[in-house]
Amino acid sequence: MTRLLNAENLRASYRTPDGREVTAVDDVSVYIDEGEVLGIAGESGCGKSTLGAILSLTARPPLFVEGGTLEIEGKAQELGGKNKIPRTWRGAVVSMLPQGAMNSISPTMRVRDLVFDVMRAHDRGIKRSEAMDRARDRIASLDLPVRVLDAYPHQLSGGMKQRVVTVISTLLNPRLLIADEPTSALDVSSQKALIDMLLQMLDQKIMAGVVFVTHDLPVLRTISNRIAVMYAGKIVEVGDAEELTEAPKHPYSAALLNSVLSPEPGFRNRRVQGIKGHPPNLEHPPAGCRFHPRCGLAMDECFTQEPPHVGDDLRFSSCFWTAKHPGESVPLTAVTTADLAASDPLLVVTQQGELVDPDVDEPTRDEEVSA
Numbered sequence: 561m562t563r564l565l566n567a568e569n570l571r572a573s574y575r576t577p578d579g580r581e582v583t584a585v586d587d588v589s590v591y592i593d594e595g596e597v598l599g600i601a602g603e604s605g606c607g608k609s610t611l612g613a614i615l616s617l618t619a620r621p622p623l624f625v626e627g628g629t630l631e632i633e634g635k636a637q638e639l640g641g642k643n644k645i646p647r648t649w650r651g652a653v654v655s656m657l658p659q660g661a662m663n664s665i666s667p668t669m670r671v672r673d674l675v676f677d678v679m680r681a682h683d684r685g686i687k688r689s690e691a692m693d694r695a696r697d698r699i700a701s702l703d704l705p706v707r708v709l710d711a712y713p714h715q716l717s718g719g720m721k722q723r724v725v726t727v728i729s730t731l732l733n734p735r736l737l738i739a740d741e742p743t744s745a746l747d748v749s750s751q752k753a754l755i756d757m758l759l760q761m762l763d764q765k766i767m768a769g770v771v772f773v774t775h776d777l778p779v780l781r782t783i784s785n786r787i788a789v790m791y792a793g794k795i796v797e798v799g800d801a802e803e804l805t806e807a808p809k810h811p812y813s814a815a816l817l818n819s820v821l822s823p824e825p826g827f828r829n830r831r832v833q834g835i836k837g838h839p840p841n842l843e844h845p846p847a848g849c850r851f852h853p854r855c856g857l858a859m860d861e862c863f864t865q866e867p868p869h870v871g872d873d874l875r876f877s878s879c880f881w882t883a884k885h886p887g888e889s890v891p892l893t894a895v896t897t898a899d900l901a902a903s904d905p906l907l908v909v910t911q912q913g914e915l916v917d918p919d920v921d922e923p924t925r926d927e928e929v930s931a
């Protein structure tokens with residue numbers, strides 16, 4: 561496998577107007593091989609988008625990258641401080657597909673104007689006709705209707721808008737595409753169409769790798785080769801997508817899996833339990849393991865000491881429980897029962913994908929009518 565990106569010791573903080581500092585990515589290292597999709601999972605506020613911004617070199621104040629190294633196809637770049645990123649890296653080497661991109665575009669711009677703007681930002685001399693030819697060929701090669709070029713954003717469905725934005729973000733054939741929650745606002749069939757298109761683009765070598773950011777583990781399991789789970793600004797577990805979702809080694813990954821609502825085979829009929837509490841405020845993260853206040857398996861050392869890194873780059877979990885249980889995956893029931901407050905309902909996903917509480921009898925037709 562050829563290494564496409566190697567990112568080491570990334571650290572970035574937001575500086576608030578009143579001078580506070582929130583470290584949203586804290587000493588994170590990840591790599592991605594050529595042809596690979598790396599999924600980044602975690603709840604809202606865990607630092608996924610911030611990591612995406614660092615990797616795509618799109619961090620802007622109030623976010624400041626404080627340090628780390630990015631190596632893409634053997635070319636290394638120090639981040640933070642006075643280090644200057646080569647202009648050519650943005651868009652051409654790494655490209656960002658940001659959350660809700662198409663919704664922030666002026667409604668008076670047609671898709672073709674957007675295409676021209678993106679291409680011209682990287683090549684001042686490009687002619688409109690050249691840019692259009694390139695876009696037309698690309699759109700056709702991905703089996704999309706070429707007439708989308710003449711459309712205004714509001715004339716496209718949500719799914720088509722997202723596919724078009726993806727095509728535009730990759731017109732410069734970036735080596736790496738960072739896609740931040742690209743499917744979260746889409747219905748299931750549009751999600752599938754976008755995922756199929758991304759895989760087709762990888763196949764056609766339009767880009768060489770994708771970092772796919774989402775809180776949606778079933779989506780990640782479908783598209784990713786490997787998954788990195790983030791919690792409170794750190795990566796807590798990395799592994800092969802299937803292995804990690806079937807046999808998580810970190811209690812947070814297990815808790816995330818337990819909070820998933822999905823009718824997919826691997827997830828069906830699990831007892832669904834939201835994770836109690838919230839990710840911490842990153843201005844003052846908890847001491848020791850950052851997940852310990854919410855963890856059903858926390859031990860004394862988790863309260864005070866940094867968890868050990870157990871495993872290798874390919875498969876690791878940063879956790880005392882993992883260290884004490886080599887080769888074992890986290891028992892999902894242990895995480896759930898420890899997390900349960902007496903009043904929390906236990907829910908089950910039925911074969912039809914509906915969420916039901918098995919302890920509550922379905923109301924009879926008569927009760928429904930009288931209620």
Ligand SMILES: Nc1ncnc2c1ncn2[C@@H]1O[C@H](COP(=O)(O)OP(=O)(O)OP(=O)(O)O)[C@@H](O)[C@H]1O
Pocket residue numbers: 574575576582583584602603604605606607608609610611622775840841842
């Ligand atoms: N402008 C900001 N100023 C201060 N703190 C911020 C700012 N933007 C984000 N943060 C903090 O940085 C942390 C990480 O945010 P980030 O958006 O990267 O998380 P995320 O996992 O991508 O969540 P989401 O899925 O909601 O985007 C959060 O704790 C958040 O409160």
